[in-house]
Amino acid sequence: MSPRPAPGSVLMWEVRAAEGRLDELVEAVRQRADPAAQLFRSAEPDERVVVIDPTHRGVPDLPPELVARPPHEWVFDTVGRDESPV
Secondary structure, three states: OOOOOOOOOEEEEEEEEOOOOHHHHHHHHHHHOOOOOEEEEOOOOOOEEEEEEOOOOOOOOOOHHHEOOOOEEEEEOOOOOOOOOO
8 A cells, every 4th residue: 555645745746648549648637637726738849737636536448549658657746935954
């Protein structure tokens, strides 16, 4: 079992679209991502989709023909503006 995410942390999930498949990938991500997640698409020619997900679920079961490579993901913790760096 993976450790429980810290309160206020988010999962940043990113995937690169297969050539010419960005619109289809965006729609597939939209259908699969948690409703609490924010979705972003890059400007062409980069063709990437980024999801900022407070539920840490990411985006499951993408059709493999829509992606150029497996997704990458990172967990980020909230940093208050009045906090000093460690």
